[in-house]
């Protein structure tokens with residue numbers, strides 16, 4: 001007899017698997033003192049709080065532009081806080097977007 005396609009565990013089995021892999025029994029368990037490690041993006045966001053766009057000075061800046069294009073170079077001098085449209089203009093995305101939309105007409 002072949003196994004049915006799309007076989008699912010029963011709710012009881014799912015519960016058993018959950019208990020068996022909880023806490024210390026989980027392969028990813030890092031111990032009681034495990035701490036949440038912030039990502040590079042989160043660290044950058046903490047170090048460079050949002051402000052007004054440095055290019056148009058009208059909209060709120062949500063994007064961090066790396067002047068030398070190196071996303072790992074997060075020194076203050078290499079970061080420009082930009083709104084999304086200014087960021088897309090500066091890094092050339094806006095031009096490419098227009099090129100693509102012209103092709104589709």
Ligand SMILES: [Zn+2]
Nearest residue numbers: 053056083086
């Ligand atoms: Zn702007």
